[in-house]
Amino acid sequence: MIEVRELTKRYGPTTAVDGLSFQVRPGVVTGFLGPNGAGKSTTMRMMLGLHRPTSGEALINGRRYDRIRHPLHEVGAVLDADAAHPGRSAFTHLACLARSNGIGKDRVQAVLQQVGLESVARKRVGGFSLGMRQRLGIAGALLGDPAVVLLDEPVNGLDAAGIRWIRSTLRSLAAEGRTVLLSSHLMSEMAVTVDRVLIIGKGRLLEDTSVTEMRDRFERDVLVRTPRPAELTGVLARLGATVSATDGGDLIAVGVDAPAIGDAAAAAAIPIHALTPRSATLEDVYLQMTSSATEYKEHN
Numbered sequence: 633m634i635e636v637r638e639l640t641k642r643y644g645p646t647t648a649v650d651g652l653s654f655q656v657r658p659g660v661v662t663g664f665l666g667p668n669g670a671g672k673s674t675t676m677r678m679m680l681g682l683h684r685p686t687s688g689e690a691l692i693n694g695r696r697y698d699r700i701r702h703p704l705h706e707v708g709a710v711l712d713a714d715a716a717h718p719g720r721s722a723f724t725h726l727a728c729l730a731r732s733n734g735i736g737k738d739r740v741q742a743v744l745q746q747v748g749l750e751s752v753a754r755k756r757v758g759g760f761s762l763g764m765r766q767r768l769g770i771a772g773a774l775l776g777d778p779a780v781v782l783l784d785e786p787v788n789g790l791d792a793a794g795i796r797w798i799r800s801t802l803r804s805l806a807a808e809g810r811t812v813l814l815s816s817h818l819m820s821e822m823a824v825t826v827d828r829v830l831i832i833g834k835g836r837l838l839e840d841t842s843v844t845e846m847r848d849r850f851e852r853d854v855l856v857r858t859p860r861p862a863e864l865t866g867v868l869a870r871l872g873a874t875v876s877a878t879d880g881g882d883l884i885a886v887g888v889d890a891p892a893i894g895d896a897a898a899a900a901a902i903p904i905h906a907l908t909p910r911s912a913t914l915e916d917v918y919l920q921m922t923s924s925a926t927e928y929k930e931h932n
């Protein structure tokens with residue numbers, strides 16, 4: 633469990649994180665979303681004791697990171713896929729990390745196997761692809777068998793197979809009862825990977841919800857094709873719908889569902905050539921939600 637309470641971080645005149653409060657629960661994968669510069673990395677760094685908050689606190693399993701005696705056993709993090717020395721082998725990198733945290737070599741073998749790097753364990757990290765380096769980062773994070781796993785932009789730059797691997801790995805870590813938090817600036821990536829989303833903009837919390845709830849909540853519309861659009865617009869407006877037209881002459885109705893449109897058109901003897909219920913993508917919702925935060929960023 634991660635608990636963030638009234639967390640604020642200022643860098644001179646810039647407020648990177650502005651009174652953030654939220655909880656990240658175990659057993660689900662949570663996405664930490666926001667446009668570039670929203671404050672995701674700064675928040676994660678404060679969770680890991682790498683930056684000191686201006687005010688407020690971030691707690692991992694009820695304690696501040698600097699009060700945790702054996703941090704690697706409580707929280708594993710991947711902030712940068714290139715954290716390993718390129719001249720070292722995957723095995724040596726993990727063995728050094730393990731030794732400095734009082735962890736035995738058997739765990740090194742176990743995590744190498746878990747992330748599928750066994751066959752290249754003795755190869756130099758410098759020759760690894762981004763996907764392999766990302767796996768190595770996750771292996772390091774899992775060394776201490778932590779209950780909390782944090783990943784900063786883990787799918788950035790990965791190919792489809794790499795993204796699929798990260799996705800299934802995070803799902804199994806959550807299924808084992810761990811708290812899994814990953815950041816991204818892309819909703820499209822997150823929609824298929826996470827169960828819950830925390831969306832931030834300008835360092836403030838904009839949304840804390842499940843992906844399903846977000847999908848359900850978003851306003852749906854219906855695309856209607858008719859040879860008598862003006863008449864149908866009048867009929868639908870009387871039903872309480874908001875109607876607009878596409879460039880191609882179709883109507884977009886919000887506030888009534890497809891059966892109600894069909895029935896009303898039939899009652900008024902207006903032919904309908906197509907009736908298509910649509911729901912906006914999560915990407916649309918996200919962009920709408922964060923647009924003011926992005927504009928603010930761009931105008932600065």
Ligand SMILES: Nc1ncnc2c1ncn2[C@@H]1O[C@H](COP(=O)(O)OP(=O)(O)OP(=O)(O)O)[C@@H](O)[C@H]1O
Pocket residue numbers: 643646647648666667668669670671672673674675817
């Ligand atoms: N060390 C620092 N000194 C000064 N300003 C900083 C520092 N670190 C971050 N910032 C500023 O704080 C704000 C939040 O940055 P942060 O890196 O946390 O955002 P982010 O959401 O992780 O963005 P990205 O997706 O681009 O990584 C930005 O305006 C950034 O310029």
